[in-house]
Amino acid sequence: MTSPVERVTRLLDDPPPSRRPSDLRVVSVFLLALLALLAGYMFMGRGFAHLGRPPVYVGEVVLFGGLVATAVAFVRLRLRLRLSPVVLLLLGLMVLGFARTVPYLGIYGVDALRDGVLWGYAVFALMIYVLADPAMVLGALRLYGWVVPVFALWLPISYSTFAVLGAGIQADELGSNIPIVFFKSGDMAVHIVGSLAFLVLGAGAITNVRTLAWRSAVVVPLAWTVLVVGATNRGGLVTVAVGIVVISALAILFRRSRNWGQERK
Numbered sequence: 327m328t329s330p331v332e333r334v335t336r337l338l339d340d341p342p343p344s345r346r347p348s349d350l351r352v353v354s355v356f357l358l359a360l361l362a363l364l365a366g367y368m369f370m371g372r373g374f375a376h377l378g379r380p381p382v383y384v385g386e387v388v389l390f391g392g393l394v395a396t397a398v399a400f401v402r403l404r405l406r407l408r409l410s411p412v413v414l415l416l417l418g419l420m421v422l423g424f425a426r427t428v429p430y431l432g433i434y435g436v437d438a439l440r441d442g443v444l445w446g447y448a449v450f451a452l453m454i455y456v457l458a459d460p461a462m463v464l465g466a467l468r469l470y471g472w473v474v475p476v477f478a479l480w481l482p483i484s485y486s487t488f489a490v491l492g493a494g495i496q497a498d499e500l501g502s503n504i505p506i507v508f509f510k511s512g513d514m515a516v517h518i519v520g521s522l523a524f525l526v527l528g529a530g531a532i533t534n535v536r537t538l539a540w541r542s543a544v545v546v547p548l549a550w551t552v553l554v555v556g557a558t559n560r561g562g563l564v565t566v567a568v569g570i571v572v573i574s575a576l577a578i579l580f581r582r583s584r585n586w587g588q589e590r591k
Contacts, residue, residue, distance in 0.1 A: 347399040347457040356388070356395035357457070360450070361466075363388045365473070368517050369480055372508035381436045385447070392453045405456055413455065420445045467524075474521045478544040481518075481551040485509045511559035518548055518555070519569030526573050527580065 347353045363384060366374035377384040399405055407413070423445025430438040439446070458466075484507050491505035525544065555562040 346459050347403060347405065348459060348462055350395070350399055350402060352398050353395045353457055356391045356453075357462070359388050359391055360454075361469075367513075368473070368477060369484070370507050371484075371510050371513050373504050373506040374508075376504045376508075381439075389447070389449065392450065396453045396456055399457060407452075407456060413452070416448055416451060420448050470524060474524055475544045477517065477521060478547045481514065481547050485551070485554060511555040511562040512565065514551060515555050515559070515562035515565040515569075518551060518566055519573070521548060522570065523573050523576075526577050 348357065366377075366384070375383060375385060378387065409417075423442050427438055427442040427445075434441075487507045488505060488509035491507060521544070552563075552566050555566060
């Protein structure tokens, strides 16, 4: 008979044959929860983000689950964090944000942490970098390809829904009720840029009439929402404009790289 301590020690010393973090149930549950979280942010915006009880909302719950899943994966599979240049830049941003947040905790309390959400939520990027494998990333891109058309058609509906549900609500006032569908121009601008990037860079070249038709159907509501965003939020308009410039530059670079590779063959 082996003691509980010996069984735990053997479990840690002899990890399971599979080396993929996604094979661990706790990691799979976290990744599914993260997909649901991102979909909620994408389709319902700030209204979904406010699910929970202050100061703990749905985003913080999923973040905690991700930390637990990552810790289990590190122990069970002996994972290592490879410090690529991008990871180092992200860690530098987080350290800088942490250093600029801590001095104000005593003055502003939880509000200081909310202002630091940019660098704090960067932990999600590190967790995905550690836990995701190439097959999972490819599957996520394919799933996103199905989500983009639905999201594009949803944009005019969400704008109209928020106009009705949000009438008379001052969202910036403490204690204000937030409707479950909250169309915030700046947030929607980010999702629009992501959708355009996928259509231009991730979906491949137009090869037939059917592909051209569905892309055109997606672009129409996206373009309409860009006009709405630009009319209501200058920051959102700048976000879309900069995103389009970056996407165009990347598309040109990818095309030149592809042509150069074909010429070498």
